[in-house]
Amino acid sequence: MIQVKQVVAGYTAEVDILKGITLHAARAEIVTLLGPNGCGKSTLLKSIAGFVPPRSGVVLLEGQDVSRMPAHDKIRRCGLGFVPQTENVFSALTVRENMLVGGHYLGNTQCEQRMRELCALYPMLGRKFGARAASLSGGERQILALARALMPRPHILLLDEPSAGLSPKMLQEVFEAIAEIRRKEAVTILMVEQNAMEALRISDRAYILSMGTVALSGAARSLMHDPQVQELYLGRPSP
Ligand SMILES: Nc1ncnc2c1ncn2[C@@H]1O[C@H](COP(=O)(O)OP(=O)(O)OP(=O)(O)O)[C@@H](O)[C@H]1O
Ligand SMILES: [Mg+2]
Known part of the structure; x- marks a missing residue:
């Protein structure tokens, strides 16, 4: 559960x-954040994660006030995963090594077990x-970034534009991967997206920032089906 209250x-x-x-996201909900370029979507995710701490207002994760907790503590202690918009995999490392980085808090056996699970989920x-x-396609990289965070x-x-730059087919695969992780592991997901209609299709609720x-x-x-949203994202004029 994520609760953001009056965050500046x-x-x-x-x-x-x-x-x-x-805003909030309840347990095992998928919530999408939409809005024009530069409106603050990535900043909000960074603020929740702890990279840009709130000046005022509060962020609660699972009911605990974590407004002043640094990102690494949230990842370790609050069960937070964050996939940033850019540079979300280590290009020079292999798929396995990227996953090991994600699982570096786990013991060896747990790490191997989790890698097997994730490889079964995402073949x-x-x-x-x-x-x-570096040799993966854009979509494959997004799935690796997701897997690293899931380790x-x-x-x-928190997912920042997981479908950026993907072909329609890869986009469907990445969204399916996200929906699957919610179904299988009841993860609460807050995701920023530009592919509004496709993102809304797998989401429960959404917020539009401006x-x-x-x-x-x-x-x-x-x-x-909101005419204002259709106008913003599909270029259809309001009736
Ligand atoms: N590291 C930074 N230092 C200073 N200003 C920044 C930084 N990152 C973002 N900004 C500014 O904050 C504002 C919001 O940026 P943000 O990245 O949150 O937008 P966004 O909604 O994610 O946009 P996009 O859809 O293009 O990713 C922009 O005006 C941007 O210039
Ligand atoms: Mg952004």
């Missing part, structure tokens, strides 16, 4: 990027186990 945050003292954001990982991440069995997953505030929110299914 930014990179410099003068400018607030997040101007009082309130591509097993097929490319010894290959360098320590997180309860909460200039550092929540402009619109609701059930994914109703937002898919």
